[in-house]
Amino acid sequence: MKRAIQAILIISFTALSLDVFAQDDTDREERDVIQLSGVVVVKDSTMGIPGVHVYVPKNRRGTSANQFGYFSFPVLEGDSIIFSAVGFRKKHFIVPDLEEDKLTVIIPLYEDTTFLEEVEILPYPTEELFKEAILAMQLPNQGDLDNMSRNLDPAILAEMYRNMPMDGSMNHRYFTQMQSQYWNDNASFRPNPLLNPFAWGEFFRSLKKKK
Numbered sequence: 001m002k003r004a005i006q007a008i009l010i011i012s013f014t015a016l017s018l019d020v021f022a023q024d025d026t027d028r029e030e031r032d033v034i035q036l037s038g039v040v041v042v043k044d045s046t047m048g049i050p051g052v053h054v055y056v057p058k059n060r061r062g063t064s065a066n067q068f069g070y071f072s073f074p075v076l077e078g079d080s081i082i083f084s085a086v087g088f089r090k091k092h093f094i095v096p097d098l099e100e101d102k103l104t105v106i107i108p109l110y111e112d113t114t115f116l117e118e119v120e121i122l123p124y125p126t127e128e129l130f131k132e133a134i135l136a137m138q139l140p141n142q143g144d145l146d147n148m149s150r151n152l153d154p155a156i157l158a159e160m161y162r163n164m165p166m167d168g169s170m171n172h173r174y175f176t177q178m179q180s181q182y183w184n185d186n187a188s189f190r191p192n193p194l195l196n197p198f199a200w201g202e203f204f205r206s207l208k209k210k211k
Contacts, residue, residue, distance in 0.1 A: 034095060037072035038105035040065050040083055049109060052085040083107050 040052040048069025055062025056079050063073040075081065075095050083091040088109040095103065124130040140148075150156070166174065 031076040031078060032098075032101065033074050033076060034098060034100075035072065035102040036075045036081070036095065036105070037102065038070070038107055040069045040071065040085070040107045040109060042088075043108040043110045049085055049088065052083055052088075052109070054081060054083055056081055083109060085109060088112055 040049045040054075041047060042049060048065070048067075050065060050067040050069060052065040052069065052071070053062065054065065054071045054073065056075060058080065059076075061073070061075075063071055065071040077095055077097050079095045081093045081095065083093065089112045091107055091109055093105070093107065122130065124133060
């Protein structure tokens with residue numbers, strides 16, 4: 001008796017499933033196929049959104065927009081389509097009943113800004129280890145601090161810069177300048193430094209420094 005009841009239940013379930021699938025196939029046959037094309041843009045803008053996912057959840061079909069936000073794929077009348085992209089709110093669109101076999105749309109998406117909680121990154125996993133590291137830290141002694149301050153003295157650094165020999169690029173630049181000055185002097189009158197008031201000013205300042 002139990003086996004007979006189980007057999008009846010299995011047959012009933014199978015018949016019900018076949019009827020549901022048949023109805024779904026009939027609905028698909030009755031609905032027309034439409035080529036849906038369009039562009040997904042930012043709301044209040046004409047800038048396309050690349051990589052938008054365009055899909056029909058019921059049938060698990062879809063596509064993705066290209067780098068300009070353009071997409072195109074076949075759908076059925078009455079399909080509910082979802083447009084989703086990272087950083088934007090989802091958009092639902094239902095394909096209307098049309099006489100034509102194609103539809104072009106412009107889908108605007110709103111930006112969805114998500115604020116994340118603040119995360120503090122520390123090199124120590126616990127506060128106790130951080131305290132131990134601070135207490136065990138050895139600071140430089142006064143002698144090392146004096147040496148650091150002396151080595152970073154602006155006057156010493158300026159003197160080192162003045163006495164530093166020229167490298168290859170500096171020698172090349174100096175030679176190029178001298179060569180350019182040579183051709184300029186040959187093509188024009190050479191200026192007399194004795195008639196240059198600025199040169200006399202530099203000369204008197206150098207004499208005062210020597211005193």
